Amino acid sequence: MNNRKRETTNRHIRSITYIGAIINFLLSVVKVVIGYLAGSLALIADGIHSLSDLTTDAVVLVGLWLGSRKADQSHPYGHGRAETFAGGSIAVILILIGGAMIYYATIAIAKDETNVPRVAVLIAAVVSIVSKEWLYKITQRAAIESHSPSLYANAWHHRSDALSSVAVVIGFVSLLFGFGHGDQAAAIAVGVMIIWVGVKIISDALKELTEGAVDQDTIEHVKQIINANSAIHQWHQLRTRMVGREVFLDVHILVDPNLNVAAAHQISESLEKTLDEQLARPVNITVHIEPDLPSLRR
Numbered sequence: 145m146n147n148r149k150r151e152t153t154n155r156h157i158r159s160i161t162y163i164g165a166i167i168n169f170l171l172s173v174v175k176v177v178i179g180y181l182a183g184s185l186a187l188i189a190d191g192i193h194s195l196s197d198l199t200t201d202a203v204v205l206v207g208l209w210l211g212s213r214k215a216d217q218s219h220p221y222g223h224g225r226a227e228t229f230a231g232g233s234i235a236v237i238l239i240l241i242g243g244a245m246i247y248y249a250t251i252a253i254a255k256d257e258t259n260v261p262r263v264a265v266l267i268a269a270v271v272s273i274v275s276k277e278w279l280y281k282i283t284q285r286a287a288i289e290s291h292s293p294s295l296y297a298n299a300w301h302h303r304s305d306a307l308s309s310v311a312v313v314i315g316f317v318s319l320l321f322g323f324g325h326g327d328q329a330a331a332i333a334v335g336v337m338i339i340w341v342g343v344k345i346i347s348d349a350l351k352e353l354t355e356g357a358v359d360q361d362t363i364e365h366v367k368q369i370i371n372a373n374s375a376i377h378q379w380h381q382l383r384t385r386m387v388g389r390e391v392f393l394d395v396h397i398l399v400d401p402n403l404n405v406a407a408a409h410q411i412s413e414s415l416e417k418t419l420d421e422q423l424a425r426p427v428n429i430t431v432h433i434e435p436d437l438p439s440l441r442r
Contacts, residue, residue, distance in 0.1 A: 153389070157292055228388055230294035231293035235346045235349070242337070252325075273306050311334050396433075409433070
């Protein structure tokens, strides 16, 4: 495993998360203050939602710190699954937020609550949408590059905030056209979407925790790398699993039976080095060497 690759990725995740935390804090202050002055409960709720993003930013950083600790006697495969649990925790928060949006929107419709449209509320909501959607895109890009489950979950938390601000805008526009429950209807739709995303993230986390294989694209890439090594006559029993961002991979390779142990070991070392260099995420490889005999071919 390339430790330098891991540390570079960790720095990138921390930088993205710190940027998100600063923007979340500023947005929460602006939205709560404007919502209070304008008498907009929707914007105040949206500001509290932005404040909740600070919690998930902290979860990402704690998960990264725990997951980056070196393997030890009690955790010989490392602590990478701390990041998986962090992602699952954020997913639970997303589901709770989605449920709360649906609940309070339904109560507001039942009470026939409406507000007076105020331009300050619209401006704050638009600023929130632009900034949070930008945060979503850069965080999602970093999550894809690093294969970080917690960062991916946090990216969707950013988008959920942007979507809740969209509900505020829809509510403002609906009030202008005389429909007082547009924001509540939009909030219910957004809540359902957020819950769906949270369930999907938890599903992915459970797949890893039940020893699911890595994605098919990565498996195909691994196969191409093995097949490109002319010293490997045949291979079988390729197995993969994830521990946080790290791929654990083991494979049996058949080599020339006339090679000495040192030469056969060199083939194994070469394969491990190539896989580590060409795979985007950290990889831990175990290669079992077998002589290329008819009885061992499969």
